[in-house]
Amino acid sequence: MNLMKSIGMAALGIATAAILSGASAMADPLPYPNKVVTLVTHSSPGGGSDVFLREMTKHLGKYIGATFIVENAQGGSGAKAMARVATAPADGSVFYATTPTYIYTSLMSKPQNTYKDLDPLVNIFADSEVIYTRTDGPFKSLKDVIEHAKKERGRWGAANPASLERQAAEQLKRAAGVTPAIVTHEGGGDMMLNVLNGTLDIGIGEIQELRSQLDAGTITLLATFNPERIVEKPDVPTVKESGFDVSLVKFRGLAGPKGIPETTTAIWDEAIKKLLEDPDYKKAYTAEVLVPQFIPHKDYPAFIDNFGSTTEAFLKSTGAIK
CATH class of the missing domain: 3.40.190.150 (Bordetella uptake gene, domain 1)
Structure with missing residues (x-):
């Protein structure tokens, strides 16, 4: 092996070691006072x-x-x-x-x-708050839900009484001039079941708790309370675009x-x-x-x-x- 090749191999070895050492340092978690x-x-x-x-x-x-x-x-x-x-x-x-x-x-x-x-x-x-309904149900838009609420009052699902979802439902009621029953739940799972079986017209929640049903196609998003459309869901209109002046974002x-x-x-x-x-x-x-x-x-x-x-x-x- 000539001198230049030996130097090159040594330099490569040093560089590789440095990279591995740096990667190891980056991968080390920060020390913490509790296990x-x-x-x-x-x-x-x-x-x-x-x-x-x-x-x-x-x-x-x-x-x-x-x-x-x-x-x-x-x-x-x-x-x-x-x-x-x-x-x-x-x-x-x-x-x-x-x-x-x-x-x-x-x-x-x-x-x-x-x-x-x-x-x-x-x-x-x-986090984005969204309005969803069962895909095989009668509602294809938020306006459909509001029209139904004007005629037959209807039932909307939200999380517990002191949640942003409940407040979103209350603000939408006021903006739309309707009086549906707001049915609260301690968790998203129970609310989902009631939307799927038709007990509720709509539910209000976050996409991460809806993921499996969205992927299965059993529920459809009707609107988001975001001020702007969700980048990953560009076909879902905002509540404001649907004609109701309500915007909310969850931290x-x-x-x-x-x-x-x-x-x-x-x-x-x-x-x-x-x-x-x-x-x-x-x-x-x-x-x-x-x-x-x-x-x-x-x-x-x-x-x-x-x-x-x-x-x-x-x-x-x-x-x-x-």
């Missing part, structure tokens, strides 16, 4: 937050050195889950899946522990007990940024029409406080609370 982390949701199995957490935990271990488990603490429209987390140790071992539900529950039900007793950790996604993040150390919140900030760029996870969350909306720990409390005060003003204006 097990519990992520709590108020959703039933198969509900939006449950699906969100279970998919995320498949990938999160690559970026945080812990084992993640999902706990379904159902009851009280999120009151039980908030109490579970608010009273947990503030050591980074327990977090709650935040959505607008925990704001609405806090304001409308006044539980023992409210969203103000939790420390917003980080926001991860914005998805995490919160923990008050007093989480800054060293722990910094780990989550760094890990979530990396997680959202993970090719495998990006493929999964794009399929579920989740839009990355990273809000770091330093900014998330202000975001939640603003959402809370805006929601409180709206609920007071409608007479839902005093």
